[in-house]
Amino acid sequence: MSYKNLLVAKEESIATITINRPTKLNALNKEIILELHQAFQELEKDYETRVIILTGSGEKAFVAGADIAEFSEFSVEEAVQLAAHGQDTLFNFVENLKTPVIAAVNGFALGGGLELAMACHFRIASDNAKMGLPEVSLGVIPGYGGTQRLPQLIGKGRAMEMILTASMLTAEDAYRMGLVNNVIPQAELLDYCNGIAKKIIKNSPLALSAAIKSINANYTDGENGFETEIKAFGKCFGTNDFKEGTTAFLEKRKAVFTGE
Numbered sequence: 001m002s003y004k005n006l007l008v009a010k011e012e013s014i015a016t017i018t019i020n021r022p023t024k025l026n027a028l029n030k031e032i033i034l035e036l037h038q039a040f041q042e043l044e045k046d047y048e049t050r051v052i053i054l055t056g057s058g059e060k061a062f063v064a065g066a067d068i069a070e071f072s073e074f075s076v077e078e079a080v081q082l083a084a085h086g087q088d089t090l091f092n093f094v095e096n097l098k099t100p101v102i103a104a105v106n107g108f109a110l111g112g113g114l115e116l117a118m119a120c121h122f123r124i125a126s127d128n129a130k131m132g133l134p135e136v137s138l139g140v141i142p143g144y145g146g147t148q149r150l151p152q153l154i155g156k157g158r159a160m161e162m163i164l165t166a167s168m169l170t171a172e173d174a175y176r177m178g179l180v181n182n183v184i185p186q187a188e189l190l191d192y193c194n195g196i197a198k199k200i201i202k203n204s205p206l207a208l209s210a211a212i213k214s215i216n217a218n219y220t221d222g223e224n225g226f227e228t229e230i231k232a233f234g235k236c237f238g239t240n241d242f243k244e245g246t247t248a249f250l251e252k253r254k255a256v257f258t259g260e
Contacts, residue, residue, distance in 0.1 A: 012201070019057065026113070030070065040097060047259060091116065102120060214229040
């Protein structure tokens with residue numbers, strides 16, 4: 001598919017989605033949210049795509065936030081629909097994607113931008129990255145899962161302080177708090193993320209998907225993460241990937257997984 005606001009490239013089973021709206025610092029609007037949903041959905045269906053890297057175009061911003069002009073005149077009902085639709089269409093969708101998603105956070109990741117990065121399975125930041133949820137300074141709160149995912153990642157107290165003060169974190173601060181997995185010079189960011197992706201694609205696609213589901217279960221209301229893990233563990237034994245992985249180990253060779 002072709003997109004108005006996205007660039008999608010694929011190489012060696014690794015897909016890179018670049019949000020390409022640099023004149024607006026890649027700010028999210030309803031059109032981009034829909035396009036991102038479509039892009040992730042298409043890549044999820046593509047068996048050859050084993051890892052997805054998400055980033056923003058230019059050197060200034062991953063995503064500098066939501067496009068405020070788009071919703072500044074919304075009613076209460078319209079705002080509720082905006083948040084619910086956005087979470088369902090993109091943020092929750094990405095979090096529960098079977099294909100691993102790495103956020104390559106280059107520059108500003110504010111508001112909806114940070115919420116999008118947090119929905120990815122993990123985050124790598126450029127050394128000039130700045131992250132924050134400044135919504136309360138606009139008289140509103142994060143609406144795309146920020147009040148839920150940030151405490152999960154950095155703890156309740158730190159999340160409270162960050163959201164209530166509308167403060168921004170440097171990349172190093174985000175690393176110390178566990179919000180990002182590593183901080184890399186900006187020029188090396190995508191190469192580093194591709195290096196991680198190449199390690200991931202050596203593993204069983206079915207096992208990767210099962211691991212993502214099991215980890216997420218611990219943070220899902222009504223689910224028992226231990227039970228989810230046990231069931232997913234058992235299902236692995238019925239796959240060709242398990243047979244290949246264990247056989248390759250015993251034969252002291254590299255496994256060739258088929259995702260079956």
